[in-house]
Amino acid sequence: MAHAFVTVVVPFDDLKAGDVRAHLRALGNPARAPIADPLNRGMFVHFMSLTVVPGSPAGPAHLVLEVSADGHPRSAIGRLVGAIGPRLRELLGVAGVVLSDSQVGAFLGQHERQVGSGWFAVPGVVFAGTPGMTVERILREQELATDIQARLDAPHPQNSALETLQWLRAQLFDAGDYKWAFVAEQVPLLQEGGIESFFRREVLPYTPDAWIKADTTKIGYEISFTRHFYQPQPLRMLDQIRADILAVEKEAEGLLDELLKGGAK
Numbered sequence: 001m002a003h004a005f006v007t008v009v010v011p012f013d014d015l016k017a018g019d020v021r022a023h024l025r026a027l028g029n030p031a032r033a034p035i036a037d038p039l040n041r042g043m044f045v046h047f048m049s050l051t052v053v054p055g056s057p058a059g060p061a062h063l064v065l066e067v068s069a070d071g072h073p074r075s076a077i078g079r080l081v082g083a084i085g086p087r088l089r090e091l092l093g094v095a096g097v098v099l100s101d102s103q104v105g106a107f108l109g110q111h112e113r114q115v116g117s118g119w120f121a122v123p124g125v126v127f128a129g130t131p132g133m134t135v136e137r138i139l140r141e142q143e144l145a146t147d148i149q150a151r152l153d154a155p156h157p158q159n160s161a162l163e164t165l166q167w168l169r170a171q172l173f174d175a176g177d178y179k180w181a182f183v184a185e186q187v188p189l190l191q192e193g194g195i196e197s198f199f200r201r202e203v204l205p206y207t208p209d210a211w212i213k214a215d216t217t218k219i220g221y222e223i224s225f226t227r228h229f230y231q232p233q234p235l236r237m238l239d240q241i242r243a244d245i246l247a248v249e250k251e252a253e254g255l256l257d258e259l260l261k262g263g264a265k
Contacts, residue, residue, distance in 0.1 A: 008112050009065075009113050020094050027087070048068070048080075050065055080108075092104070152168070
């Protein structure tokens, strides 16, 4: 999963900076329900901030939107507008930027600034989420961690750390809800909407003339043998591992002795 760090910088009349700050305070920090609820339902934003940067005596103020999200920059902007577009339009209106709901996405795209260490980027260090982890995956792992802690806090067999780990893995696997944690995360093509949805969101914004060659598309059914039939194997005890290592070392020493004796002849 790709991660995007989107920076949008919108200049506006510095005389309106006080009103824009007041509007931001009303939205809350952390964000109140009108912003937080649709973003939480969307499960794609790792971090988002809205800030007013005061203008110089002769220059404009700037409204700075920063978003760390799943996907590529343009798709992240599109999903953001889909989630809270009307709220962003209201905020821009307070800053004196009058737009319709359908114009918000294009306007943000026009004012996006690439931040990074490249030649043509605005200098900055980008944090773009947890590598390879979607927001949905992070939330699922948080739920898993809570469940694990509850199982460990409840009465359970008191054995060695290794045996406790084996017991816990078996409990989670048998529960059924956490079998996803035993296999790699599904690729984007398996998400809701299928390949067409992925193509429209992740490919067309960057390659408008791309197409899907339908006659090469194959429809099938995936059965994950790991997910459905895998049984966790007990981990070996340290004493067993140590004994195997010593046996291999002893065998290697014997081979070395034979080589040295052969060379002496």
